[in-house]
Amino acid sequence: MGLIIQKYGGTSVGDIERIRNVARRVIETKGGGNQVVVVVSAMAGETDRLLDLAHQITKAPNERELDVIVSTGEQVSIGLLSLAIQEMGHKAISFMGFQVGIQTDSAHTKARITGIDAERVRQALKEGAIAIVAGFQGITAEEDVTTLGRGGSDLTGVAMAAALNAEVCEIYTDVEGVYTADPNIVPEARKLSRISYEEMLEMASLGAKVLQSRSVEFAKNHGVPIHVRSSFNNNPGTMVVKEDKEMEGVVVSGVTYNKNEAKISIMRVPDKPGIAAKLFGAVAKENIVIDMIIQNISQDGHTDISFTVAKPDLRKVLQIMDGVAKEIGAEKVISDEKIAKVSLVGVGMRSHSGVASAMFDCLGREGINIQMISTSEIKISCVIDSKYTELAVRALHDAFKLGEGGISPEA
Secondary structure, X not given: OEEEEEEEOOHHHOOHHHHHHHHHHHXXXXXXXXXXXXXXXXXXXXXXXXXXXXXXHOOOOOHHHHHHHHOHHHHHHHHHHHHHHHHOOOOEEEEOOHHHOEEEOOOOOOOOEEEEOOHHHHHHHHOOOEEEEEOOEEEOOOOOEEEOOOOHHHHHHHHHHHHHOOOEEXXXXXXXXXXXXXXXXXXXXXXXXXXXXXXXXHHHHOOOOOOOHHHXXXXXXXXXXXXXXXXXXXXXXXXXXXXXXXXXXXXXXXXXXXXXXXXXXXXXXXXXXXXXXXXXXXXXXXOOOEEEEEEOOOEOOEEEEEEEEEHHHHHHHHHHHHHHHHHHOOOEEEEEOOEEEEEEEOHHHHHOOOHHHHHHHHHHHOOOOOOEEEEEOXXXXXXXXXXHHHHHHHHHHHHOOHHHOOOOOOO
């Protein structure tokens, strides 16, 4: 008897009929001789509805109270799914995050999991029940409710798989797997049968919405195989697994984009030791992640520094930067929300040269100006004007022949 973790997103449980569909799929999996733990998100749109209610009360809601509010969405989902399974004649029991011992730190709205007890889940499985666990939530050592950030139910699923030593964590969503690009933008995008943890981690962090990046990182660190599948059919999806030699043969595996970032620039910053530490240390204290950073060449003892953050953090970061800029004697702080980050990802970049120049040539031919560049061993990212996002994605997908198997443009 195997142990399978299944995670269902908001669209998969978006209404009562879809919840019944999930119940049937879960029962079918258990009927195959498996123990099943199901992690469920809030119904589609519910988290946004709850956030909107909070923002109707105040423009800057307390993050602890936000977690109390939005965590209720998953409570409804697990109860409804448990009832649906019971109505079909099978034993099921639902659990909130705190009831299965999902311990987190105290970074409200983006907490990190520090440990899972899962004893109540083990007991439920021993008794032949299907365990239904609320995704997205946990509890601090002080017993405050926390949430794990957008897409946090993915992290709950992977963490439960690691804690219970499950065979696989199946992530069910509204797409059939991981594609070479967003099929809504590139109709000829190709579904990948396998992708490495490293590639998926980059793609998730760079804007691919299939999996939350922290869930992929957790899976990589704990060796949890992830199977990304559609909840609306039985087709095989994409396996996220350890890298192998065959994967290195493909130069670029996919192109991603992210429109949810903003650029902040601090103009005429005194070019002195410790200035960057002051700027970014103030942001780090607020648990805000900075993405790309670029610093211009110093002229007459001053320089310009630009960096990107997630759009929801922009207002808070601007407040911080305004204060720090005055303290260090910088001229001004400006921001730009009309940007997008377009990226190429592929473990084959480690052993193939010329990818960056081919990417820049492609964007140049389309008349797209590059504002910022960031690279790693397996990815290249460019910040561009957001109005060119779809054009850039389609052009790069075509240039690197991703619909045909990922051939280098020089090949």
